[in-house]
Amino acid sequence: MIYQRVALIGLGLIASSMAHAMRRAGVAGEIVGTARSAETRSVAAELGFCDRVVETATEAVAGADLVVLATPVGAMGAIAAEIGPHLAPGATVTDVGSVKRAVLDAVLPHIPEGVDFVGSHPMAGTEHSGPRSGFAELFDNRWCLMVSAPEADPKAVARLTRFWNALGSNVEQMDVDHHDLVCAVVSHAPHLIAYTMVGVADDLSRVTDSEVIKFSAAGFRDFTRIAASDPTMWRDVFLTNKDATLEILGRFTEELFALQRAIRLGDGQHLHDYFTRTRAIRRGIIDAGQDTDKPDFGRSGGT
Amino acid sequence: MIYQRVALIGLGLIASSMAHAMRRAGVAGEIVGTARSAETRSVAAELGFCDRVVETATEAVAGADLVVLATPVGAMGAIAAEIGPHLAPGATVTDVGSVKRAVLDAVLPHIPEGVDFVGSHPMAGTEHSGPRSGFAELFDNRWCLMVSAPEADPKAVARLTRFWNALGSNVEQMDVDHHDLVCAVVSHAPHLIAYTMVGVADDLSRVTDSEVIKFSAAGFRDFTRIAASDPTMWRDVFLTNKDATLEILGRFTEELFALQRAIRLGDGQHLHDYFTRTRAIRRGIIDAGQDTDKPDFGRSGGT
Numbered sequence: 001m002i003y004q005r006v007a008l009i010g011l012g013l014i015a016s017s018m019a020h021a022m023r024r025a026g027v028a029g030e031i032v033g034t035a036r037s038a039e040t041r042s043v044a045a046e047l048g049f050c051d052r053v054v055e056t057a058t059e060a061v062a063g064a065d066l067v068v069l070a071t072p073v074g075a076m077g078a079i080a081a082e083i084g085p086h087l088a089p090g091a092t093v094t095d096v097g098s099v100k101r102a103v104l105d106a107v108l109p110h111i112p113e114g115v116d117f118v119g120s121h122p123m124a125g126t127e128h129s130g131p132r133s134g135f136a137e138l139f140d141n142r143w144c145l146m147v148s149a150p151e152a153d154p155k156a157v158a159r160l161t162r163f164w165n166a167l168g169s170n171v172e173q174m175d176v177d178h179h180d181l182v183c184a185v186v187s188h189a190p191h192l193i194a195y196t197m198v199g200v201a202d203d204l205s206r207v208t209d210s211e212v213i214k215f216s217a218a219g220f221r222d223f224t225r226i227a228a229s230d231p232t233m234w235r236d237v238f239l240t241n242k243d244a245t246l247e248i249l250g251r252f253t254e255e256l257f258a259l260q261r262a263i264r265l266g267d268g269q270h271l272h273d274y275f276t277r278t279r280a281i282r283r284g285i286i287d288a289g290q291d292t293d294k295p296d297f298g299r300s301g302g303t
Numbered sequence: 304m305i306y307q308r309v310a311l312i313g314l315g316l317i318a319s320s321m322a323h324a325m326r327r328a329g330v331a332g333e334i335v336g337t338a339r340s341a342e343t344r345s346v347a348a349e350l351g352f353c354d355r356v357v358e359t360a361t362e363a364v365a366g367a368d369l370v371v372l373a374t375p376v377g378a379m380g381a382i383a384a385e386i387g388p389h390l391a392p393g394a395t396v397t398d399v400g401s402v403k404r405a406v407l408d409a410v411l412p413h414i415p416e417g418v419d420f421v422g423s424h425p426m427a428g429t430e431h432s433g434p435r436s437g438f439a440e441l442f443d444n445r446w447c448l449m450v451s452a453p454e455a456d457p458k459a460v461a462r463l464t465r466f467w468n469a470l471g472s473n474v475e476q477m478d479v480d481h482h483d484l485v486c487a488v489v490s491h492a493p494h495l496i497a498y499t500m501v502g503v504a505d506d507l508s509r510v511t512d513s514e515v516i517k518f519s520a521a522g523f524r525d526f527t528r529i530a531a532s533d534p535t536m537w538r539d540v541f542l543t544n545k546d547a548t549l550e551i552l553g554r555f556t557e558e559l560f561a562l563q564r565a566i567r568l569g570d571g572q573h574l575h576d577y578f579t580r581t582r583a584i585r586r587g588i589i590d591a592g593q594d595t596d597k598p599d600f601g602r603s604g605g606t
């Protein structure tokens with residue numbers, strides 16, 4: 001056991017998966033959960049992945065030695081303000097948000113003396129959301145990036161690291177601003193681009209949605225999976241990692257314009273050189289075990 | 304048997320998969336293959352998926368009642384000019400290119416009286432290329448779009464339809480310009496966007512390639528698969544479907560700018576509405592059987 005009592009605030013995909021994974025690993029004495037919506041609490045109670053489901057965040061954190069903020073990032077500041085006075089001395093507070101500068105800025109002012117805040121970003125997810133979508137294996141072999149407040153106790157950081165390892169994750173410590181930039185590149189900009197492409201396809205009058213759907217295996221389909229992710233979570237990600245995301249999107253637009261220009265001018269050499277370079281990154285991802293080299297785009301035959 | 308002798312010109316992923324699928328279905332009396340590169344011919348001969356591998360396209364088409372142009376689109380005009388005088392009366396010529404207007408314009412002038420040209424676009428592929436990458440199941444349950452020259456004999460079209468059905472494909476007839484627009488939406492623009500995003504990530508100095516690779520499962524990875532496709536094939540696609548691709552990319556850029564502006568202005572409502580709309584398309588793709596609803600982005604656990 002690593003923590004005696006873990007409070008989960010928010011009971012969506014990540015929190016419910018954490019509960020399943022905590023039970024699998026036997027790392028929590030008691031799991032107490034809460035969510036703002038009565039429906040979510042009722043589903044969670046029915047599924048039974050928490051030992052107790054309570055109505056308020058204040059109740060949930062009572063006596064907890066680990067408190068997990070598992071709501072959209074935009075809600076974390078208010079929750080921290082609410083629970084701050086009720087946190088147990090010696091407790092660790094963490095979050096599971098996809099951005100870290102905004103979370104530190106919103107949460108830290110409410111963390112009392114004697115409580116440590118250590119941010120977590122489990123890089124795992126599916127396009128499903130809600131308490132029914134959780135499963136114990138979500139974090140297995142995934143990265144969890146940890147971003148500590150400078151004043152956090154190294155022992156609290158080490159304990160939380162052991163916790164994430166027990167849930168199946170590989171952990172890496174990262175500086176807060178570097179975290180947000182890396183995530184803008186590998187996650188936030190790609191999500192916005194995917195949302196955009198899917199929106200464009202949906203909005204064309206000369207090509208029907210049914211044609212787009214029917215022939216989506218030709219490339220478009222790869223975008224739709226990430227463009228089906230939770231809208232509230234992603235709204236908050238973009239609003240709270242604004243600068244890094246806009247920087248990467250600016251670079252993206254610049255490159256896209258250069259390629260569009262090459263197409264317009266018929267500059268085949270430019271296109272060929274560019275497309276050759278991008279193959280190497282794919283090879284690196286496969287060599288690093290982050291995807292399989294199966295043909296057919298890793299799908300099960302499109303049937 | 305549907306054709307007595309099938310000539311494959313070009314022996315890459317598509318042609319080698321066609322050969323495997325023809326053998327599985329027993330639809331070709333003899334399969335004759337050729338490729339420009341001596342190495343490709345030698346690999347094909349070693350693998351044995353053709354009954355004969357010959358040195359020139361002219362030799363390959365002798366006595367063939369089906370001729371398949373399976374090279375990058377940019378090479379098809381010259382090949383048609385070369386083989387035109389040697390085509391057998393009553394033969395059907397098809398291609399497997401991803402664009403159709405440019406192919407019709409380049410090939411049709413070289414098709415003699417008494418020979419039919421019917422374009423095919425098997426919407427199937429992997430990120431691998433070359434004669435070793437082919438497999439018999441590539442076309443199973445995939446769409447093959449057929450675009451006929453107006454003067455093509457309906458009997459030739461029907462026969463080629465039966466052929467693609469026998470190889471596992473579902474066939475749909477489409478008008479040439481509509482084909483090129485649909486493909487710009489579902490395939491060509493997504494590929495260019497994926498290439499661009501991967502190129503941007505590769506080119507950043509503050510985030511290393513090894514970080515991009517390590518954390519790619521957070522969304523970026525979904526782009527790398529299609530950005531690893533064959534550079535020559537894709538160069539030709541963009542150069543020959545210029546207008547439709549640039550039109551879709553123009554729409555894409557416009558939408559992307561609107562979303563970037565919403566991020567900059569903190570307009571959460573705009574973002575949330577947009578991201579909600581795109582979920583419906585994903586649902587349609589799953590309902591249409593074009594992808595699975597498995598969580599974890601359909602990957603095998605990222606291990």
